[in-house]
Amino acid sequence: MIILPPSNQAEMKKTIIITGATSGFGKAMAEKFAQNSHRLIITGRRVERLNEISDTLTKSYDIDVLPLSFDLRDRAASEKSINSLKANWNQIDVLVNNAGLASGLEHFQDGSFEDWDKMIDTNVKGLLNISKPVIDHMVKRNAGHIINIGSTAGREVYERGSIYCATKHAVDAISKGMRIDLLKHNIKVTQISPGAAETEFSVVRFHGDKKRAKEAYRGYKPMTAEDIAELVYYSTTLPSHLCINDLVVTSLSQANSFYINRDN
Ligand code: NDP
Numbered sequence: 001m002i003i004l005p006p007s008n009q010a011e012m013k014k015t016i017i018i019t020g021a022t023s024g025f026g027k028a029m030a031e032k033f034a035q036n037s038h039r040l041i042i043t044g045r046r047v048e049r050l051n052e053i054s055d056t057l058t059k060s061y062d063i064d065v066l067p068l069s070f071d072l073r074d075r076a077a078s079e080k081s082i083n084s085l086k087a088n089w090n091q092i093d094v095l096v097n098n099a100g101l102a103s104g105l106e107h108f109q110d111g112s113f114e115d116w117d118k119m120i121d122t123n124v125k126g127l128l129n130i131s132k133p134v135i136d137h138m139v140k141r142n143a144g145h146i147i148n149i150g151s152t153a154g155r156e157v158y159e160r161g162s163i164y165c166a167t168k169h170a171v172d173a174i175s176k177g178m179r180i181d182l183l184k185h186n187i188k189v190t191q192i193s194p195g196a197a198e199t200e201f202s203v204v205r206f207h208g209d210k211k212r213a214k215e216a217y218r219g220y221k222p223m224t225a226e227d228i229a230e231l232v233y234y235s236t237t238l239p240s241h242l243c244i245n246d247l248v249v250t251s252l253s254q255a256n257s258f259y260i261n262r263d264n
């Protein structure tokens with residue numbers, strides 16, 4: 001491993017935007033990048049939590065953090081938050097498209113348009129709403145790194161998960177397409193596709209039912225948010241000529257969407 005002298009480390013300070021940093025993977029990523037002295041733009045709808053996280057990171061790590069609270073489903077608000085960034089913030093080096101959710105776990109015939117709209121509007125259209133204005137800046141600078149959080153649900157479709165799986169298959173297709181289209185602009189595109197990790201994800205999926213959420217992780221050791229943060233961070237530390245394109249990651253207890261060893 002090459003240890004850089006402090007002056008070089010300071011020069012390599014990046015501006016990172018992480019969507020969905022009020023909880024789970026996004027919050028853990030914010031902490032990881034903060035520990036490594038990067039400048040952070042963090043987003044989420046829960047403004048109080050967002051501001052609290054921002055204050056804690058600023059104080060703990062002596063870094064610049066800009067909290068931006070908006071709903072990613074609101075295209076105008078998403079574009080405005082990026083397009084109105086001051087010059088000292090708009091040179092974004094890394095965009096982590098992390099915000100997302102599952103809402104409901106029902107057979108197709110029992111599903112609701114309300115749940116479906118929430119997932120499609122957040123996981124697919126929300127990702128586009130923020131990516132477009134950020135990528136416009138990156139193309140101008142001929143540099144940047146987009147990290148999309150996909151899922152094993154983007155590889156296999158499982159029972160009662162059709163629409164969530166469809167949104168993560170869309171993230172897979174968008175990641176591949178972005179990588180091709182941005183090739184000439186020196187912009188890296190990484191997709192990280194985790195299996196089960198214990199965060200607020202299942203509580204949200206089961207509409208606040210914590211008991212049912214806990215049951216999803218019964219009998220095995222799922223990944224943690226910190227595990228995913230490590231991998232996201234690692235993907236940003238590679239030399240400029242290297243890019244992790246696609247990474248599927250599960251805990252040792254999981255083979256894919258279908259097989260989980262609950263006997264340990
Ligand atoms: P959490 O529920 O813990 O975090 C989700 C984050 O997304 C929150 O910060 C939430 O912020 C934000 N978010 C949700 N909807 C919106 C919205 N409309 N506008 C802005 N922000 C929004 O879940 P995870 O950390 O587990 O999930 C992060 C990502 O990882 C998601 O894309 C998920 O699909 C994916 N994933 C999760 C896995 C898991 O097992 N946990 C496995 C594979 C992928 P707020 O509510 O404040 O807006």
Ligand code: 8X3
Nearest residue numbers: 151152153194195196
């Ligand atoms: C979240 C993991 O298995 O619930 O993307 O689809 S799973």
